[in-house]
Amino acid sequence: MSALSGQSSVGFKGGASRAFPAVEDRRVLPRPLRRIVRFAVSLATGRVHIPRHIGTVSTFAFMGVVGLYGMSVGGHGVVVSQAVTASAGFAIEDVRVSGNDQTSEIDILQLLGLDGTTSLVALDIEAARKKLSDLPWVEYAEVRKVYPKTIEVTLRERKAFGIWQHGDELSLIERNGAIIGPLRDGKFASLPLFVGRDAETRAAAFVEELSGWPELGNRVRAYVRVAGRRWDLHLDNGVVLKLPEQGVQNALSVLSRLEAEQGLLERDIAAVDLRLDDRTTIQLSQGALDRRNEVLELRSKALKKAGVRS
Template sequence: MNKEDVTYTQKSKLRVLHKYTAIVIILFSLSLFFSNYLGRITTYVNSVVAKCNNKLSDILVNWGLSINTISLQGNHFVSKEEVLEFIDKSKPILFISLLKIKRNIELSNRWIKNVDVQRILPNTIAISIEEYKPFAIWHHGNQFSVIDSTGYVIINDYYVDGLVLIFGNNALSGLDFVKAVVNSNTELSQQISSFNYMRDWNIIFNNGLEVRLSQDNPNDAWNCLNKLHGGLNIMKNNWKAIDLRTQNKIFIKKQKTYHQLQSINCDFPK
């Protein structure tokens, strides 16, 4: 290839390069132009839509479709003020998103299990809240937790008056027993202060009496305790503890030592 051919080839490459460079510059300029133009169009359209919405909102409010009443039921631990934060009463009732209100309320408080929101024309938003029902306060580790009857932790470090205490990291494995005792609605069950679970169940009563139950058959031991109470009214005796962990034997502690009680034989199985 002679010198003239080389020069021609280089010039051809430069022309192609200049051509593609020009195309890139033109395309970039066009993109900037249209992006700026489209941005202005979008801003204008949004502005028009907002004005139309505001105008329509005013019309609907003037027609009587405002939010005048918010009906709330089912809340005990959730305050009405918490719920009202999620409802913009300045909007017409037709502009309110019921699904958004429902989701916001459900996420706002751990006591809330479910929320139902209804629009009742012309002026009412009706909200029904289903809260978790507290069953007991569970102490595990260094934490006090309010739980429902399934063992679900509703909230931590919150005091609810009148709930029985359950102590023990693994105590919820025997929650069915606790529920059976609490729901038995006997004279003894109404005087329980706490359930303690280590390897066996210990029940502490309001007067300080401690009852130790067998791990293998706590329900039978509880029935035996009620039988014992029916005969001796254990809550009025000055007893410190009752041990029901041994089959067919009942030990009572009056002061410092245990004594076997011979008059009652519960005969619960191993």
């Protein structure tokens, strides 16, 4: 019995080894590869249905992707997108501009490059706003799309405060002294004229200081900054008022008193020097000086004659 039992045990082990060799030697594919293999087998056996013309569609799709990539690399994407969206009915046909007093609509259209074929979809709003903000008169610009074919441009323009003469050049300036641009026409001729170095930055403060003397301010035709320290006022009748560096209000009070008592500014004078606190110097005009010299000469002759006779 023990011999039979031993043989039977040995025979079972040998039989098991021969019956299941694949369990020990088989290699298992990773799960993603198994799915691919199963799909390939199904495709080969006809169990997967392929729609008609899928090859043609795939070819055109591949060519489209390659074309888009090529346009992107070559920098032609914007041009193509402009052409496609414009032809689809999004070409800009109406531009509404508001807030432009000094800026012409023609300049706006040219700057934005709107030629009737520009696409509203492809228009870069931020780039357009920056371009408009670079115009001389524009302080702030806003651009808005109104589909399908309209853009709205809203401007806030700078305000001209005066004219600044520096050398031979004339420039329009804001109240804070910032230069708007060169003076190109006469429609701003009524603005006050400021002349000299740093006159543009000191102009508003000095005009404010002069606001308490409106009758005098209305007669000023030019504010001349002298050596970056003080002002000369050129009046409408040619008289020059030389103001001090300090104590401008006291000097104007003296001038106002002389004008009230003697009508000083209506006389034949060239300048009034108010720079010194203790005295006021009057400079006669050339004509008045010549007449004065003639009178003095006649008086001298008369005195000589009177001395001889005596």
